[in-house]
Amino acid sequence: MRRLAEGDIISIDVGVRLKGYYGDAAATFAVGNISSEARRLIDVTRTSLEKAIAAMVEGNRLSDISHAVQAFVESESFSVVRSYVGHGIGRDMHEEPQVPNFGPPGRGPLLQPGMVLAIEPMVNAGGYEVKVQNDQWTVVTADGSLSAHFEHTVALGKNGPQVLTSANHS
Numbered sequence: 189m190r191r192l193a194e195g196d197i198i199s200i201d202v203g204v205r206l207k208g209y210y211g212d213a214a215a216t217f218a219v220g221n222i223s224s225e226a227r228r229l230i231d232v233t234r235t236s237l238e239k240a241i242a243a244m245v246e247g248n249r250l251s252d253i254s255h256a257v258q259a260f261v262e263s264e265s266f267s268v269v270r271s272y273v274g275h276g277i278g279r280d281m282h283e284e285p286q287v288p289n290f291g292p293p294g295r296g297p298l299l300q301p302g303m304v305l306a307i308e309p310m311v312n313a314g315g316y317e318v319k320v321q322n323d324q325w326t327v328v329t330a331d332g333s334l335s336a337h338f339e340h341t342v343a344l345g346k347n348g349p350q351v352l353t354s355a356n357h358s
Contacts, residue, residue, distance in 0.1 A: 194220035197230060199337040201308075203281055210281045212306040213353035214339035225313060226334055232264045233311040233336035240289075240307045241342055244349040250285055250296030257309045258290040269310035269335070271318050272327070277306045277341055301346050308339030 192198060201214035216230050236257045243256040253274075261268050274287030285297055289309045312318075314333025321328060329335050341352045 192219045195222050195226070197222060197226050197334060197336060199335070201337065201339065205281075208279060210277050210279070211341045211353050212277055212281065212308075212339060213341060214308055214337050216336040216338060228264075229266060229311060229313050229334050229336045232261060232266055233309055234338050236260045236289075236309045236311060237307060237338040237340060240309060241340065241349050241351065244299060244305065244307070244342055244344055246299055246301060246344065246346075246348075248299045249294050250287065250299065251291045252293045252299075253305070253307060254288045254291040255293040261289075261309065261311050267312045267314065267316040269312060269318055270316050272308075272310055274306050274308045274339070277304055299344055301344050303344045304341065304352070305344075306339055306341050308337065310335060310337045 196219040197216055198219060199214055199216045204211045216233065218226065239256040239260050240253045243252045258268050268289045270290055273289065276283035276285050287305050287307055312329050312333055312335045314329055314331040317330035318327050319330050340354065343350045343352055
């Protein structure tokens, strides 16, 4: 364990159970003034989540979500963590299908109204490899580079994706 310091970034991932259903959300926050690289990493990761949500439309395939993340992140010269993925969510926190943040488009299950997914890009400034610390909980990049993480629980409705974990959700 260590104290947070000026210039750090920290990701916080929170799950909630309400009336028998789960929600899952994450965000990355700046600790004071951060470097321009850290700011860009946070912005790219947040935007990759927005692109993934935009790809969650009826008729697309699951991997269209995955590909939206990877294509954008890599176009910005960052890498996508492959060891952890998004997931279906509902009466259990982690349900099928798994939602990778990488891969070719046009594969996997057809997206249909009623599906609820926890979409969660994890993006590294360096390589995509990560390792788990001795506490068996904390995950860091293998090369010591910065990493950012954003997540929303998203339902696919008849009119497109609806973010269920937005701070503006009523």
